Amino acid sequence: MQAFTVEQVRRMERAAMGPEDDGTLMQRAAAGLAAVVVEALRTRVDRVYGARVLVLVGPGNNGGDALWAGARLARRGVRVDAVGVLGTPHAEGLAALLAAGGRRLERAQLSALGAYDLALDGILGIGGRPGLPDDVADLVDRLADADVPVVAVDLPSGVAADTGAVPGAAVTAAVTVTFGVVKVGHLLEPARSRTGRLVLVDIGLDTSAEEPELDAWDAARVAAAWPWPAPQSDKYAKGVVGVDCGSETYPGAGIMATYGAVHGGAGMVRFLGPESAQTVITTNLPDVVFAPGRVQAHLLGSGWGDRADGTQAVADAVASEVPGVLDADGLRYRPETMPGTWLLTPHAGELARLLGVERSEVEDDPLAAVRAGVGRTGATVLLKGATQLVARPGTRTVELAVPGPAWTGRAGSGDTLGGLCAAVLAAGRPAHEAAVLGASLQAVTAAAHPGPLPPHALAERCADQLGAWWQEGRR
Template sequence: MQAFTVEQVRRLEAVAMRVVPEGALMQRAAAGLAAVVATELVRRTGRVYGARVLVLVGPGNNGGDALWAAARLARRGARVSAVSVLGRPHAEGLAALLAAGGRLLDADALGDLARYDLALDGVLGIGGRPGLPEDVAGLVARLDAAHVPVVAVDLPSGVAADTGAVPAEAVAAAVTVTFGVVKVCHLLEPARSRTGRLVLVDIGLDTTTETPEIDAWDADRVADAWPWPGASSDKYGKGVVGVDAGSETYPGAGIMATYGAVHGGAGMVRFLGPQSAHPMITTNLPDVVFAAGRVQAHLLGSGWGERPDGTQVVADAVGSGVPGVLDADGLGHRPDTLPGSWLLTPHAGELAKLLGVERTQVEDDPLAAVRAGVDKTGATVLLKGATQLVARPGTTTVELAVPGPAWTGQAGSGDTLAGLCAAVLAAGRPAHEAAVLAASLQAVAAAAHPGPLPPHVLAERCADQLGAWWRERQP
């Protein structure tokens, strides 16, 4: 799935409008929207005829899409009421709704909102500012309190279209019907959680002239791209990971990173971390080797703490010409410039420190921040968090890993993720694929095994998930 910015959408629509009759795009959008709303009404109430629909109408084309769709529903017998909550409603759309038997009400005349079966959010579109006016926010809150499901038109009103930020009150939709292309906000948290089920309506836009802002992976694509071993693969063919992670203060980081590398499919793992981690690794992962030697990928930095020789260790690993993963404390020991074959795995706070900005700046515009991380370091960057983004040198498109549940948000998850990344990197995949595949695997495994599993146990479930994908692909 690909997503595009507001500026890109406007260019695509402008091109399309030069070759179709005036108003054709709006009618296509309205027809698709009405069809989705009708299906949702039938699913929830068993009918369209007689169902009660409330339309929240804002100015411009977003409100026009909602009104034209509402007119189609009214012609099918739905009891449609519209309320103008912001600006002047689209004149032709409103006239069509009234001609079809719909009504225009004042907000004060809405009465008990629980009598409505569904509400249509046509307040703000891609040109709207984030947040809602106080009176609109109040009405949206009343709908929520009355348990009235909302279908958002193009995007939930109040979210930031190009960043996914939700700086103030916004609609939380059960379904969002978007037109032509997916927008950035549909894929990035926290706006993604307010989008609900996303339905894309084709209105005839040709996206081949635009470079997508986001390339979002799904689980099938991850499974297809996984570096599955061949019949003749040996441990070196599958990849050897050298793990220098953890410290006497934080031995668990090295242990969890090792769990990730082993259960991510590495042919062998060489553990070069603290002595205190050896007993647990020996007991639970007896295949791990405690000696330096040939590796296909390095993993450095997780749980290092204050490490006086950290800068030299990183420099030696980079100088070896072997790709690697640099995580957590290791980020502070990086050279000024890294090759794109190296993967940095910061969370928002660590990326903010790397860039010399406040954490909120990274969280408010993660796309810009992850690209800035690439520009500053030369490396591939995986920004960890609720939305996991991967940027790399040479392209502006940011890749998005499969999203997962919030269960993974716990201490140590990043360590195991770094190990998973290193295993894929050692198998020969480029850094950006290693990041997307590993983060997606962890998310899919967490979704399949919900609950507060410790990160090293979730790493074991990652191996189970790989096994399930492998079985699905056998003849």
């Protein structure tokens, strides 16, 4: 799934409309929106005729889409009430609704909101500023309290279309009907959680002239791209991962990183971390070896703490011309520039320190931040978190891993993720694919096994998920 910015959408709309806007795009949008609402009404109340829909109307084309859709619904026997909550309603759309039998109400006339079967959010479109005025937010809250599901028009009002930020009050939609293309804010947290089920309506936009802002992977694509071993593959063909993670103070980081590499499918794992971790690894993962030797990918950094030879260890690994993953404490010891074959895996705080900015700046615009990380380091960067973004040198489009549940947000998950990514890197895949595949595998596995599993236990389930994908691919 590809997503685009507001500026890109505007260019595509202008190209589709030509020199004059004859309303064709709005009518296509309204028709698609009305069809989704009809489906939602049948699901919720098992009828269309006689159902009640409230349209929250803002200014401009977003409100126009909602009003024209309301007119189509009214012609099918839906009792449609429209209330203006911001600005001046779209004149032609309002006239069409009234002509079809819909009503225009003032906010003071709204009383029993629970009598409505559904509400349409036509308050703000992709050009609106994020956040809602207090009085509008109060009305949105009242609808939620009355358990009235909301269908958002193009995107939930109050969210930032290009960053996914939700700096103030915003609509939480059960369904969002978007037109032409998916917008960036639909796919990035926290706006993603406000979007609900996303439905894309084709209105005839041509995307061929635009480079997507986001490229979002799904589980099927991950399974298809996984580096499955061939029948003749030996352990070196599958890839050997050298793990130098953990310390005497933090031995668990090395253990969990090793779990990730083993259960991510590495042909062999060489553990070069602290002796205190070796007993646990030997007991639970007896296939791991503890001697230096040839590797196809390095994994460094997590659990190092303050390490006197950290700078030299990273420099030596980079100089080996073997790709690698650099995580956590290891980021402090990186050289000024690194090859794009290396993958850095910071969370928001670590990326903020790398860029010399506040954490909030990274969280408010993660796309800009992950690109800045690539520009600063030369490496491929995976920004970990609720939304996991991967940027690489020479490519503007940022890749988005499959999202997962919040269960993975706990100590040690990043260590096992580093191991999963290193296993894919060792199998010969480029750094950006290693990042997307590793992060997606962890997310899909967590979704299939909900609950607070420790990271190393979740890593074990990753092997089960890979097995399930492989079996499905053979059918």
